[in-house]
Amino acid sequence: MTAIVIHGGAGRIREEYRHAYRAGLELARDAGYDLLSSGSDAIAAVLAAVTAMEDNSEAFNAGTGGAPNRDGVVECDAAVACSDGSSGAVAAVTRARNPILLAEKIRTTTPHALIVGQGADALVDDPIDNELLLTDRTRRALERWRSQERKEPQGSATVGAVAIDADGTIAAATSTGGVIGKWPGRVGDSPVIGAGTYADTRVGISCTGKGEAFIRSVTAKGIAARLQAGMSLQTAVQMALDEVAAQEADGGLIALTSTGQLAVGFNSPDMAIAWRNPEDSQAHVSSLPGVRIVAE
Numbered sequence: 166m167t168a169i170v171i172h173g174g175a176g177r178i179r180e181e182y183r184h185a186y187r188a189g190l191e192l193a194r195d196a197g198y199d200l201l202s203s204g205s206d207a208i209a210a211v212l213a214a215v216t217a218m219e220d221n222s223e224a225f226n227a228g229t230g231g232a233p234n235r236d237g238v239v240e241c242d243a244a245v246a247c248s249d250g251s252s253g254a255v256a257a258v259t260r261a262r263n264p265i266l267l268a269e270k271i272r273t274t275t276p277h278a279l280i281v282g283q284g285a286d287a288l289v290d291d292p293i294d295n296e297l298l299l300t301d302r303t304r305r306a307l308e309r310w311r312s313q314e315r316k317e318p319q320g321s322a323t324v325g326a327v328a329i330d331a332d333g334t335i336a337a338a339t340s341t342g343g344v345i346g347k348w349p350g351r352v353g354d355s356p357v358i359g360a361g362t363y364a365d366t367r368v369g370i371s372c373t374g375k376g377e378a379f380i381r382s383v384t385a386k387g388i389a390a391r392l393q394a395g396m397s398l399q400t401a402v403q404m405a406l407d408e409v410a411a412q413e414a415d416g417g418l419i420a421l422t423s424t425g426q427l428a429v430g431f432n433s434p435d436m437a438i439a440w441r442n443p444e445d446s447q448a449h450v451s452s453l454p455g456v457r458i459v460a461e
Contacts, residue, residue, distance in 0.1 A: 292401010
């Protein structure tokens with residue numbers, strides 16, 4: 166059994182960008198699934214899918230096109246988790262074209278789980294100027310934010326992927342530029358294992374939305390714990406979203422179990438999602454909030 170599910174963020178996805186989102190989702194989904202179908206492992210699949218979205222300057226909020234902070238600097242967060250218990254993450258990275266690959270480097274070559282800021286930037290193999298991560302789209306978004314009277318940080322389009330390979334290994338990966346206008350140094354849920362990203366032998370999860378609420382709810386680990394206690398995937402995801410909503414926040418998540426059950430849930434206006442297994446292949450920008458089991 167092989168399967169992959171990906172997301173391109175939850176929030177308000179502007180109509181003018183939806184075609185680019187769908188095209189980007191299809192490209193990223195297939196990049197990951199093609200590796201799975203050729204015998205590669207789940208880690209390789211989620212890295213391929215997330216890297217494709219990080220490199221997409223037309224749609225997503227990760228890597229190139231990441232959301233700038235209030236000073237106009239792109240600070241990225243990313244994490245990788247595997248059902249073998251290993252993980253790696255980076256936060257407030259400014260010089261990595263593909264933060265997810267830097268998170269994988271932390272997982273595989275260091276004794277640490279999370280490295281941030283200058284320490285993480287120092288580990289980038291090919292550091293780039295931060296200006297190269299900005300795009301016309303994100304510059305316009307920052308100007309819109311600066312023109313508002315009430316300057317609350319805002320944004321969407323964090324990217325993530327969860328996959329299971331032929332050996333039953335599950336991997337999850339999440340990457341984000343955070344929210345537009347965030348305070349410098351702010352870290353969201355994406356690189357926090359158990360909050361925005363998680364994988365164990367039962368399930369892999371990647372979240373998107375208002376990171377502070379997902380951190381405080383320990384969303385991803387909470388879902389895994391509920392499944393371990395015997396709760397259905399549908400109910401576990403719904404309860405997690407209810408906890409986020411109780412903090413007057415919104416967002417969404419994807420989850421893939423060891424049996425191939427696949428869930429998508431969100432309570433935001435929109436969410437960009439795609440999945441593929443041997444029987445089905447879909448890609449949508451959905452405007453129908455709720456929890457759906459899209460594969461059994």
